[in-house]
Amino acid sequence: MNQPFSSRNQPFSTQSQPPQNPLQANLPQPQQEVPDVPPPKTHGNRFLDLVEAVKPHINEITVEDLQQWIADGKPVHVIDVREPIETHKGVIGDPIRIPRGVLEVQIERAVPDVTETIVLYCAGGNRSALAAESLGKMGYTSVYSMIGGFRAWAQSLQP
Numbered sequence: 288m289n290q291p292f293s294s295r296n297q298p299f300s301t302q303s304q305p306p307q308n309p310l311q312a313n314l315p316q317p318q319q320e321v322p323d324v325p326p327p328k329t330h331g332n333r334f335l336d337l338v339e340a341v342k343p344h345i346n347e348i349t350v351e352d353l354q355q356w357i358a359d360g361k362p363v364h365v366i367d368v369r370e371p372i373e374t375h376k377g378v379i380g381d382p383i384r385i386p387r388g389v390l391e392v393q394i395e396r397a398v399p400d401v402t403e404t405i406v407l408y409c410a411g412g413n414r415s416a417l418a419a420e421s422l423g424k425m426g427y428t429s430v431y432s433m434i435g436g437f438r439a440w441a442q443s444l445q446p
Contacts, residue, residue: 330413335400338413345419348431351380351442353406364397366390368418369437373410379440387414391421404429412436 309313356363359379367374368390378384385393387409398405405427407415412435419432433439 302358310315312328329426334413338416339414341420345411345416345423346429346431347416347434348421350432350439351432353421353433353440354443361404363406366397366405366418367435367437368407368409368414376437377441379408382408390418391425394422394425394427400428402428404431406433408433408440409436411438412428 341403353363353365365379365382366376367384369388370386370388371384372386383397385397405422407418407422407430409415409418411430415432415436419430424431
């Protein structure tokens with residue numbers, strides 16, 4: 288099994304800057320306000336029903352268990368399936384960043400071995416659950432969705 292994915296292998300970076308117009312190079316740039324991720328209560332009922340329907344068919348992992356795996360040095364690919372605009376609040380370690388909408392297209396390049404352990408997370412744990420089901424259908428055998436997503440991770444770090 289490969290070692291956990293690192294930034295040197297990371298093909299999906301959100302750090303690239305758009306090309307700048309040379310005529311505007313010395314002008315002050317407007318600050319883009321990044322909207323907060325909506326709380327989970329704003330999801331529609333059909334979406335939540337879909338998430339609940341897949342949960343019996345996927346593996347889920349708690350924040351505490353993932354923290355223990357990381358502390359123990361367990362080889363695991365942590366994949367952030369949030370949209371790039373959502374990552375301003377932070378990330379877990381040095382994750383592989385693949386937005387949910389392109390996960391199935393990009394996963395084989397990021398994790399070619401279907402037997403390696405993958406932990407997916409999003410903002411609240413719903414999109415990662417759907418992503419876990421999808422990767423299972425693609426033949427990945429050790430896929431986990433992190434319960435509560437990044438919100439749960441951030442809460443676990445509070446004193």
